[in-house]
Amino acid sequence: MIFGEFLITLYILVLxxxxxxxxITKVPPTLHxxxxxxxxxxxxxxxxxxxxxxxxxxxxxxxxxxxxxxxFATINxxxxxxxxDRMLKMFxxx
Amino acid sequence: xxxxxxxxxxxxxxxxxxxGLKMLSHPKTARNGNFLxxxxxxxxxxxxxxxxxxxxxxxIIIGIILGSAIGAFLAVTxxxxxMPQMVGLLNGYGGLASALVVVSEYVRLYPTPTLYEISTILxxxxxxxxxxxxxxxxxxxxxxxxxxxxVTYPFQKTLNLLQFxxxxxxxxFLFMHPEHILWAGVICAISFxxxxxxxxxxxxxxxxxxxxxxxxxxxxxACAAGFALSNYALIVTGALVGASGMILTRIxxxxxxxxxxxxxxxxxxxxxxxxxxxxxxxxxxxQGYSVDDAQIxxxxxxxxxxxxxxxxxxxxxxxxxRELADMLxxxxxxxxxxxxxxxxxxxxxxxxxxxEANVPYEKLYEMDQINTEFERxxxxxxxxxxxxxxxxxxxxPGSPIYGMPILDVDKAKTIIFLKRSMAAGFAGIENExxxxxxxxxxxxxAKKTVVDMVNVxx
Numbered sequence: 001m002i003f004g005e006f007l008i009t010l011y012i013l014v015l016x017x018x019x020x021x022x023x024i025t026k027v028p029p030t031l032h033x034x035x036x037x038x039x040x041x042x043x044x045x046x047x048x049x050x051x052x053x054x055x056x057x058x059x060x061x062x063x064x065x066x067x068x069x070x071x072f073a074t075i076n077x078x079x080x081x082x083x084x085d086r087m088l089k090m091f092x093x094x
Numbered sequence: 095x096x097x098x099x100x101x102x103x104x105x106x107x108x109x110x111x112x113x114g115l116k117m118l119s120h121p122k123t124a125r126n127g128n129f130l131x132x133x134x135x136x137x138x139x140x141x142x143x144x145x146x147x148x149x150x151x152x153x154i155i156i157g158i159i160l161g162s163a164i165g166a167f168l169a170v171t172x173x174x175x176x177m178p179q180m181v182g183l184l185n186g187y188g189g190l191a192s193a194l195v196v197v198s199e200y201v202r203l204y205p206t207p208t209l210y211e212i213s214t215i216l217x218x219x220x221x222x223x224x225x226x227x228x229x230x231x232x233x234x235x236x237x238x239x240x241x242x243x244x245v246t247y248p249f250q251k252t253l254n255l256l257q258f259x260x261x262x263x264x265x266x267f268l269f270m271h272p273e274h275i276l277w278a279g280v281i282c283a284i285s286f287x288x289x290x291x292x293x294x295x296x297x298x299x300x301x302x303x304x305x306x307x308x309x310x311x312x313x314x315x316a317c318a319a320g321f322a323l324s325n326y327a328l329i330v331t332g333a334l335v336g337a338s339g340m341i342l343t344r345i346x347x348x349x350x351x352x353x354x355x356x357x358x359x360x361x362x363x364x365x366x367x368x369x370x371x372x373x374x375x376x377x378x379x380x381q382g383y384s385v386d387d388a389q390i391x392x393x394x395x396x397x398x399x400x401x402x403x404x405x406x407x408x409x410x411x412x413x414x415x416r417e418l419a420d421m422l423x424x425x426x427x428x429x430x431x432x433x434x435x436x437x438x439x440x441x442x443x444x445x446x447x448x449x450e451a452n453v454p455y456e457k458l459y460e461m462d463q464i465n466t467e468f469e470r471x472x473x474x475x476x477x478x479x480x481x482x483x484x485x486x487x488x489x490x491p492g493s494p495i496y497g498m499p500i501l502d503v504d505k506a507k508t509i510i511f512l513k514r515s516m517a518a519g520f521a522g523i524e525n526e527x528x529x530x531x532x533x534x535x536x537x538x539x540a541k542k543t544v545v546d547m548v549n550v551x552x
Contacts, residue, residue, distance in 0.1 A: 006210070009321065009329060016330040019112060020337030026119040029435060029460050032342060032442030033177055035118055036309055038128060039338045040184035042111050042135065045331040046191040046316045048104075048142045049323050053198035054157060055148030062201040067153040069194035072187040074161025075168070080184055081132040082169035083177075087446050088128055091121040094454035 034087045041080025047073035096146060103141030104327035110134025111331055115338075121455045138327050174450045175407050178440040182233040182305050188312035189225025192218055192319040197282075199322055205273035212272040214322035216265050219278075220285045222315040227289030229308050235298050236305075236439065242298025250295060251359070257288045296357065302440045303346045303357045310339020342441045349435035351487075351497040380516060383534040385546040391508050391534070393551070395472035397428045399464065401501055402444055403437055405478020405514065409540035412451035415477060418544055419453070421551045431457050432464040432474075432501050434482040465502045474506035478540050480513070484525045493523055509533045512543050 027035050050073050053066025111134050117127025142148065172180045196218040203211055234240030247253075264281045268274060296304055313335025320328030347354055392398060400419065406412060419429045431453065437444035445458055459467070468474060476483055483503040486493040503509055504527055511528065513535060527533055536543055 005324070009324070009326070012326055013317065013329050013333055016108075016333035017337050020115075020334040021341065023112060023115045023119075023334075024338045024341050027115070028119065028121075029345075029433070029442055030445040030455055030458055031118050031121060031124055032345075033181075033438075033440055033446045034124065034128075034442070035115075035338060036181045036306070036342065036441065037177070037184070038114070038118065038131065039309060039313065039335040040181060040188060042114075042131060042331050043185075043188040043312045043316050043335040044191070045135070045138065045328055046188065046195055046319055047135075048138055048327050049195035049199075049319050049325060050157070050191060051139065051142045051148060051154060052145060052323065052325075053195055053202070054153045055143075055145070055150050056202070057149055059150065059153065060201075062198045063150060063153055065194050065198035065201065067157045069191045069198065070154060070157030071161040071164070072194065073191035074158050075165040076184050076188050076191065077135055077165065078162045079165030079169045079180075081128060081135070082166055083172060083180060084128050085125065086169065087174070087177075087449070088121070088125040090446070090449040090452075091124065091455045092449070092452065093122075093456060 030091070031088075034084050037080050037087065038084040039080075040076055041084060044073045044076030044080060047077055096144065100141045100145060101326070103137050104325075107134040107138040107141075107327060108330040110137070111334060115334065174447055175439075176237075177443060177446060178301065178305055178438075179233050179236045181309065181440065182229050182236060182301075185305065185308040185312045186226045186229025186233065189222040189229065189308075189315045191222075192312075192315035193222030193226065193282075195319050196222070196322050200278065204275070207272045209269060209272075211322065212268055213265075214318060216268065216278075216281065218315055218318035218322050219282060220261060221311055221318055223282060223285035224289040224292070225308055225311040225315055227286045228293040228304070228311075229289075231290050231293040232301055232304050232308060235293075236301055240294075244297040245294045250291075254288065254291055257284050257291065260284050261288070292358070295359075300350075300352075300357050302436065302438075302443075303343055303350070303352075303354070305440055306339055306342040306346055307354075308339070310336050310343060313337075313339055345435060346441055349499060351495070351499065380528050380535055382537050383510075385536065385543065385550050388510050388534060388536060388547060389550045391473055391510065392422060392427070392475075392547075393425060395422075395427050395508075397430070397467075397471045398422060398473045398475055399430050399432050399468060399471045399506065401432045401434075401474060401476040401479050401483060401503060402448065403434075403477065403479025403482065404439060404444075405480075406540055407438070407444075407447050407478070409478060411477070411541035411544050412447055412453075414541060414544040414548060416448070416451045416453050418548050418551070421548060425551075429457065430459055430464065430467070432461070432468075433458050434461055434479070434501055437479065437482065461499060461501060468502045468505035471506045473508045473510060474503040475510045475512070476503060477512045477544070480525055481523065483527060484523060486523060486526065495523055503527065504530070507532065511535050512540050513537055514539060 050069035114127040114131025117123040317332025487498040
């Protein structure tokens with residue numbers, strides 16, 4: 001990776017951290033558990049990396065590792081979103 | 095062209111994740127926010143499948159079906175009381191997935207990864223595997239497979255430092271000779287064991303902090319993997335999760351008046367023994383009251399504030415408690431719930447448990463909102479909580495919980511404690527409230543007592 005490209009990535013990282021802090025401090029304590037399970041779900045974004053690893057042409061060690069990564073990341077995505085929805089469904093007004 | 099479409103899709107996903115989190119700022123919009131976020135994930139996955147290099151679809155489909163089935167099964171069957179374990183486990187899987195992705199990347203680039211590639215791969219590997227093994231231990235502690243007591247052993251810090259030193263040495267060596275797969279293996283193994291050794295000495299009571307911290311680490315691992323793969327979707331999303339976990343960790347530490355270092359290396363439970371022994375010396379008597387006594391007080395109250403603790407969930411009495419509250423409201427009593435940040439076993443846990451019992455969310459009040467209200471309340475009904483009401487946190491500098499923010503239950507006109515026995519609370523400290531003349535202690539199983547109260551009120 002060229003240094004300029006790395007700098008752009010760093011910009012994105014720093015700005016994303018600030019957005020994260022701003023948005024998440026507004027989440028009320030009542031919803032902190034769904035926040036955690038929901039962030040489990042979005043940290044399943046590593047599925048994107050896993051898909052790339054598993055998707056390359058021939059089947060070898062790299063693609064098999066990628067495939068195992070897909071399994072764990074998908075558990076996070078599907079499990080995380082489903083359980084978050086299960087919880088949020090219960091929060092009702094009188 | 096194809097690349098551009100993929101990158102724009104990732105941008106849309108990132109925006110949808112942020113909007114989803116933003117909509118979590120209110121229970122009314124939260125559920126739709128979760129849908130939006132899930133839709134963002136779908137876009138990211140579809141866009142990736144569109145990538146030119148992705149041609150091997152068999153493995154992908156098998157992986158996705160297997161992962162979805164396991165994930166859905168876990169999500170549907172988990173009990174709300176077990177939510178901390180579930181989140182703990184998912185943190186671990188997130189860390190493991192990121193680690194596996196970079197191992198795969200290392201294998202693919204072998205034997206000539208560049209310095210940038212090998213360093214980002216190693217950082218991801220270390221964070222990811224610490225998250226994975228640490229989460230497994232946290233899961234074990236919460237589930238009761240591993241002892242909840244802090245496990246201490248001689249040369250604990252030295253051993254951890256040594257492991258850290260091996261990791262750093264191995265990393266420097268790999269920077270120079272990235273093809274030495276043995277060293278990569280050693281780093282993996284030591285990272286895994288370091289995660290175990292770091293979490294094992296932390297007591298069960300501190301697991302909420304650990305789970306929040308590991309939540310943050312799982313995000314950082316994804317973020318680091320993003321650097322390794324030059325993938326913006328992973329970087330942005332990982333940063334969001336990392337920030338979220340950090341905020342929650344800070345909130346939990348503040349609620350217990352402990353620093354993160356103290357939680358990580360303090361082995362809290364160890365202090366308890368001496369504190370209990372010291373206070374047990376003075377013999378004080380406590381008067382037990384009956385359910386009928388409580389009924390008279392409750393019925394004549396204008397405002398009742400319920401203070402639930404984890405003992406409520408252990409006794410599975412949430413539904414009965416809500417029934418009791420409904421009956422009081424039918425008699426014109428105003429009922430509110432005061433939720434201490436560490437009332438459950440993870441941030442916001444008690445709120446979920448009460449929501450499950452159909453308690454409307456607008457009746458749940460945070461500590462800061464409700465503390466001024468106690469002086470106006472006729473009754474504070476404490477169910478299965480103890481330490482979070484203990485005035486020793488305010489007026490006894492010698493107490494282990496001194497400085498911890500508490501619910502000002504002592505300001506209420508009458509305090510009713512539902513308690514299993516006179517045993518001290520989680521932190522093993524006596525509560526002087528039990529001996530006040532305005533306090534009514536009702537001993538017994540929380541569920542049975544609440545059911546009796548409901549029957550008496552009928």
